[in-house]
Amino acid sequence: MTHRQRITQAFNFKQSDKVPLDFGGHRSSGIAVQAYKRLREYLGLKPSELYIYDVVQQLTVIEDDVLDIIGTDVIMLGSELYKEATFWKEWKLHDGTEVKIPKTIDIRTNADGNYYILSPKGKPSCIQKKDCLYFEQILFPYMESNDEDFATIEKEMNEIMWWHIQCPPNPKTVEEQGRIAKKLQSETDRAVYGIFGGGLLEPGQQAFRMDNFLMELAANPDRCERFLDKLMAFHMKNLEQYLEHVGPYLDVIGFGDDLGMQTGSQISPEMFEAMFKPRYEKMWRMVKEKVPHLKICLHCCGSIHNLLPSLINAGMDSFNPVQISCYNMEPVRLKKDFGDKVVFWGGGCDTSNMLSRGTPRQIEEHVKNNVEIFSKGGGFVFQQVHNILADVPPENILAMFNALK
Numbered sequence: 001m002t003h004r005q006r007i008t009q010a011f012n013f014k015q016s017d018k019v020p021l022d023f024g025g026h027r028s029s030g031i032a033v034q035a036y037k038r039l040r041e042y043l044g045l046k047p048s049e050l051y052i053y054d055v056v057q058q059l060t061v062i063e064d065d066v067l068d069i070i071g072t073d074v075i076m077l078g079s080e081l082y083k084e085a086t087f088w089k090e091w092k093l094h095d096g097t098e099v100k101i102p103k104t105i106d107i108r109t110n111a112d113g114n115y116y117i118l119s120p121k122g123k124p125s126c127i128q129k130k131d132c133l134y135f136e137q138i139l140f141p142y143m144e145s146n147d148e149d150f151a152t153i154e155k156e157m158n159e160i161m162w163w164h165i166q167c168p169p170n171p172k173t174v175e176e177q178g179r180i181a182k183k184l185q186s187e188t189d190r191a192v193y194g195i196f197g198g199g200l201l202e203p204g205q206q207a208f209r210m211d212n213f214l215m216e217l218a219a220n221p222d223r224c225e226r227f228l229d230k231l232m233a234f235h236m237k238n239l240e241q242y243l244e245h246v247g248p249y250l251d252v253i254g255f256g257d258d259l260g261m262q263t264g265s266q267i268s269p270e271m272f273e274a275m276f277k278p279r280y281e282k283m284w285r286m287v288k289e290k291v292p293h294l295k296i297c298l299h300c301c302g303s304i305h306n307l308l309p310s311l312i313n314a315g316m317d318s319f320n321p322v323q324i325s326c327y328n329m330e331p332v333r334l335k336k337d338f339g340d341k342v343v344f345w346g347g348g349c350d351t352s353n354m355l356s357r358g359t360p361r362q363i364e365e366h367v368k369n370n371v372e373i374f375s376k377g378g379g380f381v382f383q384q385v386h387n388i389l390a391d392v393p394p395e396n397i398l399a400m401f402n403a404l405k
Contacts, residue, residue, distance in 0.1 A: 003073035007191035007251060010343055011295050011317060013378040018071075019371055019404060022345065022383040024062040025074030025193045026254050027167065028299050028321050029346070029383040032133070033060040033099060034390040035397070042394035043069060050099040051082040052091075053168040055107070055117070056126065056135045056161055059387060060099075061168075070401050074381075077181055077194040077250065078168030087169045094130055102169040119159040126161035133390050137161050140209040148223060150230040157234070160206045168195070174238075178245030191251040193297070196242055198235050198283055199257035200228060200276050201266065217271065225275065232279050239283055240290070247291035252318075255283070260302020263327045269306050277310050284315030297345055301386070303327040305334070312341050321386045322347030324370070331373040344374050348382040349400045355384060356392050360399035367403035 001009075006020035024030045031039070033050050040048065043066070051061040061082040067075070081087050082100075089103040094115075101107070106118040112130065119125040119139060126135040141156040150156075158164050170177050185192050204213040204227060217224050247253065259265055265272070284296055297318045298311065303326035304319075311319070323329055324347045331347060349355055349367050358366065374380040382404055388397060 002189040004189050004191045004251060006073045007381065010378055010381050013340060013343075015375065015378050019375050020073045020381045021071060021401075021404060022074040022193075022320075022381050023070050023072040023401070024067070024079065025072065025076050025191075025383075026195055026297075026299065026320070027054055027057070027059065027076075027256075028301075028386050029074075030054070030057075030059040031062065031388040031397075032058050032390040033093070033097070034058075034133075035388050035392050035394070036060045036062065036066075037097070039394045039397055040066065042398070049082075050097070051088065052099050052101050053079060053082070055101050055105055055165060056167070057387065058093075058133055058390070071405070073190055074193050074252075075184070075188055075190040076168060077177075077184060077192055077246070078170050080184055081169055081180070094128075094132075102166050104166050104169070117161065117165065119161075120155075120164055121159060123159065125159060125164065135161065137206065140207060140212075142207045142227075143209045143212060148226065150227050153227070153230045154234055157203065157207060157231075160203075162202075162206055174241045174245045177242075178249065181246045181249035185249040192249060193252045193254055194242075194246055194250040195254040195256070196239065198239060198255045200231065200279055201259055202257050203231060204228070214266065217267065217275070221275070228275065228279060232282070235283060236286070239286055243287065243290040243294075247287075247294055250291075250294055252295045252297050253287060253291075254297050254299060255280075256299040258299075258301040259307055260300060260304040260323070260326065262303065262325075264303050265307050266302070269310060272307055272310055277314050280311070280316075281314045288315065295343075297343075303329050305329060305337070308338055308342065312338070316342065318343035318345045318381070320345035320381075321383060323385050325350050325352050325385070331370050335373050335376070339377065339379055343379045343381060345381045346383045346385055347374055348404065349384040351385045351388065351392075355396055355400060356389065358396065360395055363396055363399040364403040367400055371404060 001017045006016045009016040010020050022029045088100040091101045115128040116124040125139040126137050128135045141159045295317045305328035322344050
């Protein structure tokens with residue numbers, strides 16, 4: 001059975017010869033550059049260039065030799081561009097480690113030794129403080145704005161770090177992305193995962209700042225509706241082009257919107273039904289109409305048990321990273337309530353505590369227990385809960401994947 005066939009079996013709610021595995025197939029199943037460097041050393045592989053494709057989260061491209069050892073069934077569109085020298089430039093981490101980053105990123109250093117990245121308008125959009133591992137957003141275009149019609153939303157949203165920093169690095173034209181996707185699909189039997197985005201709640205929080213947007217939703221819903229309408233027009237135009245040129249060569253299209261917290265959803269099911277579900281239905285209906293074979297995977301952190309019925313009804317086929325440490329997100333509960341309705345793309349190993357702090361033996365038992373619950377009857381793709389962070393020892397990473405095998 002091929003890698004792609006295993007993923008297809010999961011979406012058909014059938015068990016295959018092995019539990020399908022995702023390692024690095026999207027921006028939340030990857031690995032931080034520090035952990036990746038140690039993993040290569042632990043595996044006895046020769047040192048290689050370190051390509052940070054996600055500068056904000058410091059995620060590195062996982063090269064073919066590691067993908068083959070781990071046995072992943074998924075590959076992220078864009079990750080293979082580490083083989084194209086024209087996409088990259090030299091950079092150094094705070095600790096002096098030499099890496100490569102996409103050359104389109106305008107990264108600077110201030111007098112305090114902090115790194116910051118400039119937006120298209122030349123403003124600092126995010127900062128990585130000295131001795132910190134990640135960039136944090138500092139530019140919120142609508143934070144102090146009284147804008148009511150959002151006529152320039154495309155330019156304003158492109159000031160946000162999550163929007164203007166290419167990740168993974170891609171050519172500027174969607175036509176060229178399509179040519180790369182076609183080539184990748186023909187050269188691999190792994191399922192190809194293409195990240196589109198298309199968020200609704202998160203972009204509002206990125207634009208207004210999180211606290212402001214949540215208050216706006218409650219106090220000024222009409223203004224938020226106008227913002228979301230303009231955002232949707234932007235999404236729908238881009239989605240139509242993406243589906244035309246890239247969609248035919250993908251197996252999974254990734255959307256992203258963090259709707260949950262540790263203790264429940266950020267918004268009520270009633271608010272989600274009224275303001276967000278209809279818009280997701282519209283996007284996901286377009287996916288099904290234009291590229292019927294394409295499966296929809298929503299990246300959505302946190303506790304979303306109470307939103308899953310609406311998301312499934314709107315057309316979601318799967319979601320990641322299945323944050324099993326959150327309220328009402330226990331594997332047994334999720335499998336019982338939704339096991340025949342949605343594919344659990346994740347939940348294989350808790351990264352908030354177990355992967356970083358557990359022993360290899362504890363990790364092995366933890367993984368086996370989760371896989372036994374989630375994999376029965378198919379509908380499961382194994383990945384750890386979100387990215388493997390910088391402090392995770394390589395023996396714990398291998399304990400996780402070996403337990404799955």
